[in-house]
Amino acid sequence: MADISHWFSRLWTRRAVPYQDEDKIESSEALLEETKNDRPISLRKQDCKRVWWILTLLNVVFFGGAITLYSVAWLKYTERNACLRATSTYSPILEEVDMPLTDTLLNGSLWLGDNPPIWRGLPDSDEANDAWESFEHVRPIALTKDQIIAMGKDPATVAKFNNDYWGLGDDAYVGALDFFHQVHCLNVLRHESFRYYNRDGETVPKWNEIHWVHIQHCVGMMMEHLLCNADAGFLTYNWVEHEKYPFPDMSVRKQCRDWHQLVDYRDAHGVNESLYVKWVKPEGVNQLKQPQDWWKYRGQYDQAHYANGTTIDN
CATH class of the missing domain: 1.20.5 (Single alpha-helices involved in coiled-coils or other helix-helix interfaces)
Structure with a gap:
C-alpha cells in the first residue's frame, strides 16, 4: 500500500x-x-x-x-510676343514692343476694284510712290554686343558707333530692321517691272493693259504678304575695305519653314494635271459674279488666257 x-x-x-x-x-x-x-x-x-x-x-x-x-x-x-518668339529668331524689338497678331483678309483679287490697296498704284501715281518711298528710310539702329551675339552674329565683325562721334557709349553696334530692306527689294522689282509702262518706241514691248494689271496684282500681293508677316529681325553693318560707310550684312538668320514639305505635299496630293487642263465648268454650278473691272478688260483677258481664241460665255 x-x-x-x-x-x-x-x-x-x-x-x-x-x-x-x-x-x-x-x-x-x-x-x-x-x-x-x-x-x-x-x-x-x-x-x-x-x-x-x-x-x-x-x-x-x-x-x-x-x-x-x-x-x-x-x-x-x-510673355510679350510669345507666339512670334516661338517662330522667330532673336530680336530685341520682340522684348520691347507689343506686336499683336491681327486676323487680316488679304486682297487677292486680280482687279483693282473701287478701293484698291495703295501698293497697286501705277508708277505715275504720286500717292503710291510716296507710300512706297516711306519704306525706303532704312534708319540705322544701335544694338548692344549681347544683342548681336543673340542674333548669331560675331560682334568683332559688326561696325560700331564710335562714342566720340555719336555719344552712344562703348556698346553700340550698327543695325537696322530687315523688314524695310525686304520692302526695298520688292520696290526695286516694282520699278523694274514698270520700266516700259506708258512709254513708246521701237524697243518698247507692245504690252496691253492687262499686262500691267497683272504686274499690279503681283506687286500688291507680295507687299501685303510682307506687311502681314512683318519681320522683326535685324540687319547688322560691317566696315568693309574700299567702302567709306558701314556696309549692310544682308545675310540674316531666320526661323524658316521647310518649304520642301510643301513641294512633297503638292506632289503627293495634287490631282491629275492632264485631266485638270481639259476640265471645264459643268452646267448648273453656282457662279460668282465677275468684278466690274473684268468687263472692261474682257477682250484682253480672253486673249491672254485662251490661246486658241475661244472664250467662255456662260
Missing part, C-alpha cells in the same frame, strides 16, 4: 511537474514573446513614420515640380 502510494505520489509529481513547467513555459514564452515584440513594434512605428515623411517629401517635390513647370509654361505663354 505504501508502495502504491509512493508510486502514485511519484506519478502525480511527474504529471504535476510537467504541468507546472508547461504553465510556466507558456507564461515565460508569452512574456518572452511580449518582450520580443516590444522592440519590433517600436521599430515599425519608426519605420512607418519615416516612410510617411519620405512619401510626404516626394509628394511635395513632385507637386512643387509640377507647379514650377506649369508656371514656367504659363509665363512663357503669356
